[in-house]
Amino acid sequence: MSANVETTALVCSMTSERLVYVTTAYNESLNLEELHTRCRQAFEQIREALPNPDGLEFGMVIADNNSSDESLTVLQRIVSKDPQVIGIANSSNYGPEASAVNAFRHAGDCSLMICLCSDLQDPPEQSVEMVVRLLQDNSKDAVLAVKSRSAGGPMLQMARRTYYKALGYSSRLQQVPSGFHGFGCYRKEVVEEILRYWDESGMNLRMCIANSCHSPVLIHYRQADRTRGTSSYRGAGYALEAIRALLSADAAASRLALTIGGFGILFAFMMAVFLLANYLSGNSRYEGGIPTVMALVLVSFGLQMLTMAVVSRQIEGLRLSGFRPKLRYSLMRQSQNSND
Structure with missing residues (x-):
């Protein structure tokens, strides 16, 4: 997306507010540093579009899902260089959804939160349009990014479309857009609602997000092919997760x-x-x-x-009183370590 954005149209009075990028990683050692760099660059483009750029602070939370490669080492290096980054080292692979929700909790008192994948299939540059759209219209509480083009072959894309339609039908509000997997920008009140849905229901993360957004904006993007890294779901894991998500839906x-x-x-x-x-x-x-x-x-x-x-x-x-396993993890910050 171009950084040439109309600044006069922005409805914003930034007074020390935070924009936090949140992601999870599993065997993404080749992607994490590029992801951090591109998020930082996207943040600077957002600041350039603001009438008061000094009022917006950068934040980032990266949760490592017990990777078997050098992801944790790379994450430690990023944290040591950037004090605005919080690293989470999970003791087990809890899956991207549970790990992402835990990362949401550590986003702090953020005004806006960007949720994206660490595999670079969700372009961080798209966050510029997301944030600007929300700042232009205070009546909107979220921007949901819907894939107009998915990675993978025709059979995989057809399976995804079928899954998204079934997922929308199995949600009471039927708000899960086809092609939406969580990539988006959310206001603070939406994040709080997502966490409430997650704690009090058995719904998957996509449904928690969709049901928490009362006036979202939909934008479309083309998903890039994965070139590096390993998905948390492999082989039959995709099918099992899809079945679990559908059966745990609210309706x-x-x-x-x-x-x-x-x-x-x-x-x-x-x-x-x-x-x-x-x-x-x-x-x-x-x-x-x-x-x-x-x-x-x-x-x-x-x-x-x-x-x-x-x-x-x-x-x-x-x-609708879901049970979630307790995550065991350690926090990585610049100059301090915490355990939970």
């Missing part, structure tokens, strides 16, 4: 039950009409009363399906 149980119940009632009705028509036409060899009994059985089946759907929806309210 998945009730909508699945309602779908089954709806088809059950439709099937019972069609069979009842068929049996009645067959009986009235004289083509049935059933003795008197048998069609009535069969129709009652089918109606009973349909009502049972409907009852299951209604009960499932009420049980859903009790189910």
